[in-house]
Amino acid sequence: MTTNTLAIDTHALRKEFGDNVAVKGLTLQVQQAEVFGFLGPNGAGKTTSVKMLLGLVAPTSGDGMLLGAPLSDRLARARIGFLPEHFRFHDWLTAQEFLTLHGQLYGMPPARLRPQIDELLELVGLAPFRRKHLRTFSKGMLQRIGLAQALLNDPALIFLDEPTSGLDPVGRRLVRDIIHDLRAQGTTVFLNSHLLSEIEVTCDRVAFIKHGEVIRVSELKELAEGETSVTIRASGLTPSILAGLNEWGQDVRTDGDHVTLAVPGEAALPAITRYLVAQGAEVYAITPQRLSLEELFIQTVGTDGGL
Amino acid sequence: MNPMLIIARLTFREAVRRRIALAALLLGLAFLILYSLGFHFINLEMTRAEGVGSAPNAVARREIYNFMTMAGLYAVTFLSVAMGALVSADTLAGEIGSGAIQSIVTKPVRRAEVVFGKWLGFAGLLALYLLLMAGGVAGSVWVQARYAPPNFLRGVGLIYLESLLIMSITLMCSSLISTLATGGVVFGLYGLAFIGGWVEQIGSFLGNQTAVNIGILSSLIIPSEALWKRAAFEMQSPLVSAVGFSPFSARSIPSPFMIVYAAGYALAALVLAMRWFSRRDL
Numbered sequence: 001m002t003t004n005t006l007a008i009d010t011h012a013l014r015k016e017f018g019d020n021v022a023v024k025g026l027t028l029q030v031q032q033a034e035v036f037g038f039l040g041p042n043g044a045g046k047t048t049s050v051k052m053l054l055g056l057v058a059p060t061s062g063d064g065m066l067l068g069a070p071l072s073d074r075l076a077r078a079r080i081g082f083l084p085e086h087f088r089f090h091d092w093l094t095a096q097e098f099l100t101l102h103g104q105l106y107g108m109p110p111a112r113l114r115p116q117i118d119e120l121l122e123l124v125g126l127a128p129f130r131r132k133h134l135r136t137f138s139k140g141m142l143q144r145i146g147l148a149q150a151l152l153n154d155p156a157l158i159f160l161d162e163p164t165s166g167l168d169p170v171g172r173r174l175v176r177d178i179i180h181d182l183r184a185q186g187t188t189v190f191l192n193s194h195l196l197s198e199i200e201v202t203c204d205r206v207a208f209i210k211h212g213e214v215i216r217v218s219e220l221k222e223l224a225e226g227e228t229s230v231t232i233r234a235s236g237l238t239p240s241i242l243a244g245l246n247e248w249g250q251d252v253r254t255d256g257d258h259v260t261l262a263v264p265g266e267a268a269l270p271a272i273t274r275y276l277v278a279q280g281a282e283v284y285a286i287t288p289q290r291l292s293l294e295e296l297f298i299q300t301v302g303t304d305g306g307l
Numbered sequence: 308m309n310p311m312l313i314i315a316r317l318t319f320r321e322a323v324r325r326r327i328a329l330a331a332l333l334l335g336l337a338f339l340i341l342y343s344l345g346f347h348f349i350n351l352e353m354t355r356a357e358g359v360g361s362a363p364n365a366v367a368r369r370e371i372y373n374f375m376t377m378a379g380l381y382a383v384t385f386l387s388v389a390m391g392a393l394v395s396a397d398t399l400a401g402e403i404g405s406g407a408i409q410s411i412v413t414k415p416v417r418r419a420e421v422v423f424g425k426w427l428g429f430a431g432l433l434a435l436y437l438l439l440m441a442g443g444v445a446g447s448v449w450v451q452a453r454y455a456p457p458n459f460l461r462g463v464g465l466i467y468l469e470s471l472l473i474m475s476i477t478l479m480c481s482s483l484i485s486t487l488a489t490g491g492v493v494f495g496l497y498g499l500a501f502i503g504g505w506v507e508q509i510g511s512f513l514g515n516q517t518a519v520n521i522g523i524l525s526s527l528i529i530p531s532e533a534l535w536k537r538a539a540f541e542m543q544s545p546l547v548s549a550v551g552f553s554p555f556s557a558r559s560i561p562s563p564f565m566i567v568y569a570a571g572y573a574l575a576a577l578v579l580a581m582r583w584f585s586r587r588d589l
Contacts, residue, residue: 051588051589055412058586084410105313106414
């Protein structure tokens, strides 16, 4: 496979259930080795979209490719990992049996599967529980074993549908670290999550979906580089010093010893600090307040949540 | 390993782990013990009567042994059919409902392979069950009375085909509708075949061709009862064949064509299950 093949490339994928249009037209390009976030309000068609990509649901119209192969290509799935939402597995299997089953379904030879299972159980912290039945597992443990299942085949593309639901902060940290490692290995990660803070720290790009359509795709770096509001806590700020701040930003407002102003980017912060110190002000804190993903989400999809 | 065999093995393992196999084994043994005791006391009664000179002659004894064997196999047939429907009703519908199927069919396997693998697993379970139950009944009679019905293997083969037929139909329904709806449809069909079969037998006894035709029609809708009637015909004693009526035997004999039809029916149900499951949204 050439490196310029897109990991995901869809054109106007559409799904109707009777009269109900679940996905109006999904057009999406995801690069390889990218961590891609898929955001949208409830009922926006996220789950149906993921199911179409994975061949669980047949599109009414439109087409798409995963790793250069058509969506319905069975053999391409050997290179894809999937952690379903609301996953339920055969809970009468032990952790080891469960991973063996799924590895066999991937067509992995035993010589490759056995060390891989050991490694993954270690990675997700379930090595001591390998002989326990899944029905005795907590929700967080099931999520971890599900994640191990999705990683079995060293996928080139992995779909994680709400991977941190049911996980405590330690588990979430684990998922974040795993995603980080996957990116480092060149794996494409397609992340569907309600937790915006998580998307914010893990993803390169995000797509916003509403009414079954992609309405915006943003690079998360742009968020950091965009217009920022800065709060300064300092004493000894004279009116002339405050007036001088207009050189770096606008909308300067004071409230006791707090000053806020809007600057075009974080690059202005060191210069503002130098200026205040040179003018004799005592600076205690300079805090940039980036436009958070949550604000961007609400700006993009609206407060009606797409209803 | 071939995906079908992986799924077949999983199906076997599920029956063992979820204690389905254990329950079937224990209840099956209870049935066999009860049956053997019943046979023992009836046999004892006949032997005792021999002493006082009012014993049935050898021909009559063989008739009674045959009747007892057929009664046991009749119950075994019903149990095998119920087993075929019960173990397979939840398999697709349940896994679709819970979402467990999603992590299976997104692997590089054909959906049809998943269905066929399950079918193979259930077919194996039913074979073992029937081996235990029919073998137990016939074995108990043989040990106690040295009697074996004619064409026993052919008869048991037909009973096995009946359980496979019901299991295949159940799997087919389960690929489309919920577990409960599947159960309702399958037992409804079975009941239809059952009553249709009796209408045919009674019609045949009374010489009413319309009733016989209704029975044949019900056998075409679902040929499960016809398979038992044919199995009973194969295994019944020559005398019953001549007289032509017994509660467990058949007077209106399903033709060999009906057996071919039933096998084709089971195969068609399996093929439809694979097709429907391959095409549906999950």
